[in-house]
Amino acid sequence: MNHYWNLSYLATKLRQEMILVTNDDGIVAPGIKALVEVAREFGNVVVVAPDSPQSGKGHAITLSNPLKIRKVEMFDGVTAYECNGTPVDCVKIAKNVLLKDQSISLCLSGINHGSNASINIIYSGTMSAAMEASIEGIPSIGFSLCDYSFDADFSASKVYARKIIADILLSPMQDCKLLNVNIPALPTSEIKGIKVCKQGAGTWVEEFQEGLDPRGVPYYWLTGKFQSFENDEVDNDINALKNGYVSVVPSMHDLTHYGEMSKFKLLESKI
Amino acid sequence: MNHYWNLSYLATKLRQEMILVTNDDGIVAPGIKALVEVAREFGNVVVVAPDSPQSGKGHAITLSNPLKIRKVEMFDGVTAYECNGTPVDCVKIAKNVLLKDQSISLCLSGINHGSNASINIIYSGTMSAAMEASIEGIPSIGFSLCDYSFDADFSASKVYARKIIADILLSPMQDCKLLNVNIPALPTSEIKGIKVCKQGAGTWVEEFQEGLDPRGVPYYWLTGKFQSFENDEVDNDINALKNGYVSVVPSMHDLTHYGEMSKFKLLESKI
Numbered sequence: 001m002n003h004y005w006n007l008s009y010l011a012t013k014l015r016q017e018m019i020l021v022t023n024d025d026g027i028v029a030p031g032i033k034a035l036v037e038v039a040r041e042f043g044n045v046v047v048v049a050p051d052s053p054q055s056g057k058g059h060a061i062t063l064s065n066p067l068k069i070r071k072v073e074m075f076d077g078v079t080a081y082e083c084n085g086t087p088v089d090c091v092k093i094a095k096n097v098l099l100k101d102q103s104i105s106l107c108l109s110g111i112n113h114g115s116n117a118s119i120n121i122i123y124s125g126t127m128s129a130a131m132e133a134s135i136e137g138i139p140s141i142g143f144s145l146c147d148y149s150f151d152a153d154f155s156a157s158k159v160y161a162r163k164i165i166a167d168i169l170l171s172p173m174q175d176c177k178l179l180n181v182n183i184p185a186l187p188t189s190e191i192k193g194i195k196v197c198k199q200g201a202g203t204w205v206e207e208f209q210e211g212l213d214p215r216g217v218p219y220y221w222l223t224g225k226f227q228s229f230e231n232d233e234v235d236n237d238i239n240a241l242k243n244g245y246v247s248v249v250p251s252m253h254d255l256t257h258y259g260e261m262s263k264f265k266l267l268e269s270k271i
Numbered sequence: 272m273n274h275y276w277n278l279s280y281l282a283t284k285l286r287q288e289m290i291l292v293t294n295d296d297g298i299v300a301p302g303i304k305a306l307v308e309v310a311r312e313f314g315n316v317v318v319v320a321p322d323s324p325q326s327g328k329g330h331a332i333t334l335s336n337p338l339k340i341r342k343v344e345m346f347d348g349v350t351a352y353e354c355n356g357t358p359v360d361c362v363k364i365a366k367n368v369l370l371k372d373q374s375i376s377l378c379l380s381g382i383n384h385g386s387n388a389s390i391n392i393i394y395s396g397t398m399s400a401a402m403e404a405s406i407e408g409i410p411s412i413g414f415s416l417c418d419y420s421f422d423a424d425f426s427a428s429k430v431y432a433r434k435i436i437a438d439i440l441l442s443p444m445q446d447c448k449l450l451n452v453n454i455p456a457l458p459t460s461e462i463k464g465i466k467v468c469k470q471g472a473g474t475w476v477e478e479f480q481e482g483l484d485p486r487g488v489p490y491y492w493l494t495g496k497f498q499s500f501e502n503d504e505v506d507n508d509i510n511a512l513k514n515g516y517v518s519v520v521p522s523m524h525d526l527t528h529y530g531e532m533s534k535f536k537l538l539e540s541k542i
Contacts, residue, residue, distance in 0.1 A: 058330030
C-alpha cells in the first residue's frame with residue numbers, strides 16, 4: 001500500500017481525534033518538539049509535559065503536594081500545558097482535568113534523550129507516562145533515542161516514529177496497549193530497520209560518587225554503567241540496538257511471573 | 272515438619288547472613304518496626320529506609336541531587352540508617368555503599384500501611400524497593416497491610432510475614448525473586464490462609480480536588496478510588512483479599528507482553 005496515501009487517509013480520519021504528547025525530559029527538551037512535529041501530522045495534538053526534567057522518576061505520582069498547570073505557547077499553535085508534577089502526573093491530569101470527557105486516541109511519550117531499552121523501562125519517566133496511559137486503556141508508545149545529549153539529532157527518530165505511528169493507527173493495538181520503542185543514534189540511512197523483540201536482561205552497575213558537602217557532611221551521588229546480561233544471539237532490544245535496528249518491545253503492566261506461580265503453591269496454608 | 276524447629280534451624284543457619292529491611296512510609300512508620308521485629312528472628316538485620324514518607328514514589332531514583340545517610344538507633348540494637356532518597360535509592364545505597372562487598376540474603380520491604388495489590392504494585396515505593404533488590408538478584412518480599420492508618424494493627428501481618436519468610440528461606444526462590452504479599456485487615460483468627468495468585472486487573476478512578484492557593488492560582492490535588500476490573504471467580508490478589516486470604520503474587524520486572532509479540536511483527540520493515 002502507498003505509505004503517503006495512508007498518511008493522508010489517516011490525517012483525514014484522525015483530524016478530530018486527540019493525541020496526547022508528554023515526556024520526562026521536560027517541555028523545553030528538543031526531543032518532545034521533534035515528537036510534536038511528527039504527531040501533528042496525524043491528529044489534534046495536546047501536549048501536557050513536566051515543567052522541569054523528570055528523568056528517572058519511574059512511576060512516581062505526587063500525593064502530598066498539589067499540582068499546577070500552565071498553558072504555554074511553544075509548539076507553533078499546538079495546545080500545550082506544563083505541569084509541576086511527574087510524567088505520570090501529567091498523564092493523570094491530562095486525562096482527568098484538561099481532556100476530561102474527551103477520548104484520547106493515542107498517547108506518545110518522548111522522544112527521550114537516552115535509551116530506555118532493557119531494564120530502563122522501569123526507571124524511565126517517559127515509559128512510565130506511556131504505561132500510565134496504557135493502564136487507562138489508551139494505546140501508547142514511548143520513543144527514546146540512544147543519545148543522552150541535549151542537542152541530539154532526532155531526524156532518524158522522526159522518520160521511524162512517523163512510520164510506527166502510522167502503522168499503529170492503521171492496525172490498532174488490541175490487548176497490548178504499550179510499545180517501548182528505542183532508536184539507535186545513527187543516520188536514517190544506516191538504520192537497518194525495525195525489530196519487534198523482547199526486553200533484554202541487564203542491570204546498572206551502580207557507583208556512587210562520594211564527597212563532602214560545604215558543611216563537611218558526606219554525600220553519595222548516583223552514577224553507574226549499564227551492564228547487559230544477554231549474549232549476542234537472543235532477539236531482544238539490547239541486541240537489536242547494538243546491531244543498528246530500531247527496537248520495539250510490546251509491553252504490559254501485569255507483573256505476575258506466571259511461569260513460576262506453581263512453585264510457590266507450597267506457601268498456601270493457614271495458621 | 273515442626274515449624275518451630277525449622278525457625279530455630281534457620282536462625283542458626285542465617286545468623287551470619289544479611290537481611291535488608293526497607294519501606295516507603297519512612298523509617299518512623301510502625302509498619303517497618305513490625306517487619307524488623309519479625310526479620311531479626313531470621314538473621315542479621317540492617318535497616319536502610321527513607322527519612323520521610325515516600326508513598327507513590329514508584330521506581331523513582333534520585334539523579335540530580337546527592338543522597339545523605341544517617342545512622343539511627345530506633346530498633347533496639349538493630350543497625351539502621353535513614354536516607355533522604357526514595358525507597359529504590361535506599362536499596363541502591365544499601366547494596367553499593369553501606370553493605371558493599373557483603374552478600375544480602377533477603378530484602379524485606381514494608382510492612383506498608385495500605386494495599387499494594389493489583390496495579391498498586393506499579394505506584395508503590397514499597398514494592399519498587401523490593402523489585403530493585405530483585406533486579407540485583409536478591410530474593411525480595413514486599414509486605415502490605417490493607418489498612419492505611421498510621422496506628423494499624425500489624426499483629427496478623429507479623430504472623431503471616433514470619434510464616435512466609437520461614438518458608439522462603441527453607442525453599443529459596445529460583446527464577447522468580449520477587450513476591451508481592453498483601454494481608455487483609457483482619458485478626459489472625461479470621462484470616463483464611465494464603466493464596467498464591469496473579470495480579471488482579473484494576474485501575475484508579477482518578478479525581479483531583481481542585482482549589483485556589485493563597486495567591487489565587489488554581490491547584491489540582493490527586494485523590495481517587497480503586498476500581499477492580501475482575502469478576503468474583505478469578506484467582507487474583509483482589510479477590511483473595513476480599514475473601515479473607517493473604518495474597519502472594521510472584522512478580523517480575525520483564526514487562527514484555529510475550530502473548531502479543533507476533534501481532535506486532537507487521538511493524539518490522541526498513542525505511
